[in-house]
Amino acid sequence: MGFFKQKADAPAQEPKRDPSPSSGGSGSPSQQERVTLLACALGAIAAIGGFIFGYVSGQISGFFLMKDYARRFGELQSDGSYDFSAARQGTIVGLLCVGALIGSLIAGKMADTVGRRLSISMFAFFACVGTIIEISSSTHWVQFAVGRLVTGLSIGALSVVVPMYQSESTPAVIRGVIVSSYQLLITMGIWTAEMVNWGTETKSNSGAWRIPNGLTFAWALVLGAGILFLPESPRFAYSRGRVDEARQTIARLHGLSTDSDIVNNQIADIQAKIDEESENTAAFSWTEIFTAPRMFYRTVLGIVLQAGQQLTGANFFFYFGTTVFAATGISNSYVTQIILGSVNVFATIIGLFIIDRFGRRVILMTGAAWMMMCFLVYAFVGHFALDHENPMLTPKAGSALVTFSCLAIAAFAVSWGPLVWTVNAELYPIRYRSFCMGIATASNWFWNFLISFFTRFITDKIDYFYGLIFAGCCAALVVIVFFFLIESKDRTLEEIDTMYVQHVNPITSSRWDAAQFRDEMRQPQPSDVHEHAHEDEK
Numbered sequence: 001m002g003f004f005k006q007k008a009d010a011p012a013q014e015p016k017r018d019p020s021p022s023s024g025g026s027g028s029p030s031q032q033e034r035v036t037l038l039a040c041a042l043g044a045i046a047a048i049g050g051f052i053f054g055y056v057s058g059q060i061s062g063f064f065l066m067k068d069y070a071r072r073f074g075e076l077q078s079d080g081s082y083d084f085s086a087a088r089q090g091t092i093v094g095l096l097c098v099g100a101l102i103g104s105l106i107a108g109k110m111a112d113t114v115g116r117r118l119s120i121s122m123f124a125f126f127a128c129v130g131t132i133i134e135i136s137s138s139t140h141w142v143q144f145a146v147g148r149l150v151t152g153l154s155i156g157a158l159s160v161v162v163p164m165y166q167s168e169s170t171p172a173v174i175r176g177v178i179v180s181s182y183q184l185l186i187t188m189g190i191w192t193a194e195m196v197n198w199g200t201e202t203k204s205n206s207g208a209w210r211i212p213n214g215l216t217f218a219w220a221l222v223l224g225a226g227i228l229f230l231p232e233s234p235r236f237a238y239s240r241g242r243v244d245e246a247r248q249t250i251a252r253l254h255g256l257s258t259d260s261d262i263v264n265n266q267i268a269d270i271q272a273k274i275d276e277e278s279e280n281t282a283a284f285s286w287t288e289i290f291t292a293p294r295m296f297y298r299t300v301l302g303i304v305l306q307a308g309q310q311l312t313g314a315n316f317f318f319y320f321g322t323t324v325f326a327a328t329g330i331s332n333s334y335v336t337q338i339i340l341g342s343v344n345v346f347a348t349i350i351g352l353f354i355i356d357r358f359g360r361r362v363i364l365m366t367g368a369a370w371m372m373m374c375f376l377v378y379a380f381v382g383h384f385a386l387d388h389e390n391p392m393l394t395p396k397a398g399s400a401l402v403t404f405s406c407l408a409i410a411a412f413a414v415s416w417g418p419l420v421w422t423v424n425a426e427l428y429p430i431r432y433r434s435f436c437m438g439i440a441t442a443s444n445w446f447w448n449f450l451i452s453f454f455t456r457f458i459t460d461k462i463d464y465f466y467g468l469i470f471a472g473c474c475a476a477l478v479v480i481v482f483f484f485l486i487e488s489k490d491r492t493l494e495e496i497d498t499m500y501v502q503h504v505n506p507i508t509s510s511r512w513d514a515a516q517f518r519d520e521m522r523q524p525q526p527s528d529v530h531e532h533a534h535e536d537e538k
């Protein structure tokens with residue numbers, strides 16, 4: 001059953017959809033929708049959740065090189081210095097991901113219970129608690145690691161609720177940019193952490209690492225308080241019966257009056273979807289995420305795409321970049337990290353410009369193919385051309401490694417970095433959105449954890465050939481996107497759902513005509529004619 005069908009029993013105050021295809025919610029909403037300051041502010045403030053994510057993931061690699069941090073939490077070496085074993089380092093890095101995995105699984109329930117906005121505020125508060133646990137550990141590395149677990153819980157939950165809130169609240173014409181700004185802020189968080197680390201590293205006073213560490217508290221406070229000044233997601237508000245609030249929010253976000261066609265049509269579409277979903281079963285059962293129309297396909301696709309984002313290998317550079325580049329003989333590895341971080345930020349900004357211009361599919365496939373090439377070069381140069389004993393003897397190989405790492409990061413930053421969050425927030429209908437986004441995001445954190453924990457063990461053993469694994473994954477991702485992902489650029493969330501339910505072919509999906517589909521749905525069906533005939537008889 002199509003979502004454009006107007007329900008006979010729709011609430012009296014609900015509008016009839018404007019039949020004109022140019023009235024919004026059509027295949028080309030960009031012709032009517034406006035970009036408002038409120039929509040941008042909403043996107044930007046919520047995206048601070050991404051900044052915290054980037055900041056806490058980016059700071060840790062620099063901590064390991066700080067003398068005071070190593071003296072407190074590292075292991076005493078035979079020469080009297082302190083260093084970290086692969087296991088301890090992996091635990092400290094990886095527990096953040098474990099916490100985040102748990103956070104992403106509980107986030108959906110919370111977002112559906114107290115709403116998107118309050119959940120964001122609450123989960124930001126968890127980051128404050130985690131930071132206090134970390135910063136107050138003086139010599140107990142386990143306490144520090146537990147603090148990372150709690151902070152992780154916060155950023156994992158935020159990684160589900162923030163893109164969901166942004167995607168449900170913003171007009172289709174800028175949805176790609178707004179949800180991708182979440183990733184931009186992640187990259188800015190990583191970059192800021194690297195800069196603050198760099199500035200703090202030379203400070204000789206004990207506990208200098210507490211400065212970058214403690215700043216997390218401030219970012220979380222800004223998010224937790226700031227989000228409370230924004231409106232609730234209109235789709236969530238509507239699903240809780242707050243129809244007027246939803247209507248007003250959509251109107252404000254689009255810069256239109258509450259009775260404009262676009263607002264009426266969006267409300268009608270949301271209503272139709274909610275009606276359609278509640279027809280399926282009375283109470284939500286988790287098995288529906290596999291059994292409801294086209295949900296098995298989408299749930300698996302979401303999980304695979306989120307895992308794919310990690311399997312592109314970008315985090316390999318972010319978590320262990322400092323160590324890897326030090327091993328290539330490049331003197332100031334902090335500087336190398338900052339270069340990588342800067343490439344990441346600038347390329348993500350470029351990504352935001354192209355995201356709503358080219359389709360999601362093209363960008364994802366090109367990005368994965370480009371990263372595959374970079375990893376191939378990285379693996380072969382690192383394996384054959386670099387002198388592992390004395391890297392200073394092979395400076396050209398060292399420079400090539402840094403260059404191709406930068407190129408890989410750039411490709412990631414314009415494609416898989418931002419777009420996976422966007423696509424994940426677009427894939428599912430509202431009934432399953434929070435649950436499925438949670439599961440898919442958990443798969444991102446699961447792979448993030450595996451990479452952060454095991455990379456050091458693996459690189460110690462199989463050297464730069466490790467890059468071949470990531471190259472293979474990137475090749476697989478090109479194929480997966482080509483055959484399975486439907487193009488969602490410029491579609492409303494309700495249209496995207498309809499495309500999946502209608503089995504639109506992913507390869508030709510960018511040409512799907514929503515207006516024509518709507519017209520077809522309005523043609524009297526044989527069954528309708530039958531029903532009317534009976535009515536006439538009566």
Ligand SMILES: OC[C@H]1O[C@](O)(CO)[C@@H](O)[C@@H]1O
Pocket residue numbers: 057183186187309310314315318344417418448
């Ligand atoms: O920009 C790099 C960062 O982006 C992410 O993949 C999230 O989208 C992180 O896991 C990574 O650290």
